[in-house]
Each structure stands twice: as C-alpha cells, then as structure tokens.
Amino acid sequence: MERLTRLLLVLEAAEPAGLPASRLVAVGQYGAGSAYDAQRQLARDITALTAIGWDIRNVAGPGVDAVYRLHARDTRLRVELAPEHQVELVRAALVAGDAGFRDRLGDLPEPDEAGLVRSGAQPRATPDPLTEAAYAVERRCLIRFTYKGRPRVVRPLLVRPGASGWYLYGDEAGSPAPKWFVTDRMSAVSVDPPVTAGPPREVTAEELNPITWRRDPRVDVVVETTAEHEPQVAAMLGPPARREADADTVRLTVPVTNRAAFRARLYELGRRVRVVSPQEVVDEIVAELRRFVGPATLGTP
Structure with missing residues (x-):
C-alpha cells in the first residue's frame, strides 16, 4: 500500500507531463533482480490502481518506453459500476449529448457528432472505435478493423476498461484463442449487420485469466x-x-x-x-x- 501511495503522489505531482516508467520503477523501489522484473511489477501495480478506479494511462506512442499520466477524475462510477454497465453509461451519455461526461468519468472517447453513438443506423462520420465496439457487443455484430498494421475480423465478446484505456475482447477469425484489443489503437473500424457474430457466448472469469x-x-x-x-x-x-x-x-x-x-x-x-x-x-x-x-x-x- 505504501508503494502504491508513493506512485500516486509522484504521478499527481508530475501532471500534466507524466513520468517515464524508469522513474516510477525507481520510486517504487521494487528490488527486482532485473529491469524486466521491475517493469513487470510496475505494470502490475498500475493495473491494480486502475482496477480500483484510478485513471492512469500510458501516453507514449507504440514502440517506445512507457510514460504514465494520472488523470484526476471522480472514481466512484468506475469503482461501483461493472464494466458492462460503464459501457452502457458511456453510450447513454453520448446519445444525450453530454460532452462533459468524458471528463468526469475519464478514459472515454472525445464526443464527435450527434450521430456518434447509434442504436441502429450506420455512422455518418468516421466511427469512434469504442462506440463501434460497444455497439458490436450489444447487437452481436462482427467487427472489422486494422490493428498493428493488419486487418482483423473479430467476434466481439465484451468491452472493459484496463491499464491502457478501453479494451475489446473477442474471438479473432483464424486465431485459436480470444484476444484483447486496445480500442484507441483500432483504425478503419466497421461493423457488420446485427447478429452476424452468432449467438451470445458467456465469458467466464477463468477465460479472462491468461x-x-x-x-x-x-x-x-x-x-x-x-x-x-x-x-x-x-x-x-x-x-x-x-x-x-x-x-x-x-x-x-x-x-x-x-x-x-x-x-x-x-x-x-x-x-x-x-x-x-x-x-x-x-x-x-x-x-x-x-x-x-x-x-x-x-x-x-
């Protein structure tokens, strides 16, 4: 608990620039046998803090060392609502045109046009990955997007928050096991018609454990x-x-x-x-x- 408190204090003091992972490792005083072990322990602490409601994000680009920022938010909704209920709340707020909701809960996409979140019609502008993912889960649509330079076709199972933002979890075509995708890193997103993903499948807690x-x-x-x-x-x-x-x-x-x-x-x-x-x-x-x-x-x- 003392180490987690130190991490939160230095992250808060470093706003808005954030801190590199190497600095947080030093603050955490992990005493690991290698830099790799220390980085893994730091990632574990960041995940633990995110799970209890703190909005900590890696703002560095892909392929470079992580830089973490602590966004000051009201954590009560993130702690008290289950992930699936958070997704529905996100959709409802965007439908209602509440652009300030993103700042109060944190880790939400920037609202775009009035038709950003839809209940049936196809989008009129560039789709938002999180919104499309939530819609695909709800309506059991196959979702198509580009991720890490490769086109993907995924049967979506759930959307939930994590250490790097919002994640889509689903069965990718041609892959033997379900995968996690960070929605902010998805591009060229489109969804197929409703029910194209087949009947719903329950995701167990064991399945989410690698x-x-x-x-x-x-x-x-x-x-x-x-x-x-x-x-x-x-x-x-x-x-x-x-x-x-x-x-x-x-x-x-x-x-x-x-x-x-x-x-x-x-x-x-x-x-x-x-x-x-x-x-x-x-x-x-x-x-x-x-x-x-x-x-x-x-x-x-």
Whole structure:
C-alpha cells in the first residue's frame, strides 16, 4: 500500500507531463533482480490502481518506453459500476449529448457528432472505435478493423476498461484463442449487420485469466513453496492438481497450458516459489532468464 501511495503522489505531482516508467520503477523501489522484473511489477501495480478506479494511462506512442499520466477524475462510477454497465453509461451519455461526461468519468472517447453513438443506423462520420465496439457487443455484430498494421475480423465478446484505456475482447477469425484489443489503437473500424457474430457466448472469469489459456500442450509442473506463501502461489499459478506437504514445505503439481503466462507469474512470485520439475520447464526458465540478465549474473539452478 505504501508503494502504491508513493506512485500516486509522484504521478499527481508530475501532471500534466507524466513520468517515464524508469522513474516510477525507481520510486517504487521494487528490488527486482532485473529491469524486466521491475517493469513487470510496475505494470502490475498500475493495473491494480486502475482496477480500483484510478485513471492512469500510458501516453507514449507504440514502440517506445512507457510514460504514465494520472488523470484526476471522480472514481466512484468506475469503482461501483461493472464494466458492462460503464459501457452502457458511456453510450447513454453520448446519445444525450453530454460532452462533459468524458471528463468526469475519464478514459472515454472525445464526443464527435450527434450521430456518434447509434442504436441502429450506420455512422455518418468516421466511427469512434469504442462506440463501434460497444455497439458490436450489444447487437452481436462482427467487427472489422486494422490493428498493428493488419486487418482483423473479430467476434466481439465484451468491452472493459484496463491499464491502457478501453479494451475489446473477442474471438479473432483464424486465431485459436480470444484476444484483447486496445480500442484507441483500432483504425478503419466497421461493423457488420446485427447478429452476424452468432449467438451470445458467456465469458467466464477463468477465460479472462491468461494462466488458463490453452496455448501449449499441457504439462504438469511441480513447484515448492511454504505454507505461508501457498495461498498466493495457488492464486497466481492456478489451482493445483495435487498437493503434498512436509513440515513447512508444500509441493504443488500445477497443470500448465500457457507457458509464457506461467513464467511471467513465476517471476512475479520471485523467491516465494521454486520449480522442481520437469527438467524441460526448468531449462526453459533458466534460458529465458539468461537472455534477460546475461549468463554471467545467473547461477546454476
């Protein structure tokens, strides 16, 4: 809590210019073993602050180091309303012509013309990505846009706020797993007629957790921790398929289907957990850490 408070104070003092991520890492005093670990811990803190209502945005362009700004907003609506209700409130405010609503809630698109948000008619001007995404979710339309230089066709599932603004979550054509798209980075947006996305599909909390995504063949990874840290390890790595305890040592067998997400969570846990087997996973982790910090500074596991 003290670290989060320090981050908020320096971000507020730095307005309107914001602060680079490297400065926030120094303020946070993360004590991480590498710059990569420190940046990940900072990103985790920014996400936590955003989740409780603070409007913190990365205002740097793509491909450069992050620069974060804290926008002073009334956070009550962002905290008390569920994401889907926030989206509906955004649409209603824009329909009513309330241009000041964006400043009160934060992280909303700049109102354009009277027909910016619609309930049925096609847009008369350049469409706003967030508005189009919310409409596509509500009316179950396929949505088409350009993202990172590539045209995409997505079956939208939900729109929700996050660390970089508003996100569209959906099934992209040709992709085996759902993806997140920052609406501010979407261009050339258009939507197909209603119901073209098919019947609605419920999005579960587990589905939104990348540790559960099936991107790799399943492998059962054995990790060791202490009884004190077991709840946090289980929350970060997922529920174990098997548990063994000996004195203060707890050994958990964790099914892993997304190795990249598993390694990222493992690095956040740091010394609170140790990977025991299989050896291929241990070797994979060591190889990745060597790329981060260099072979001279990394000991034998």
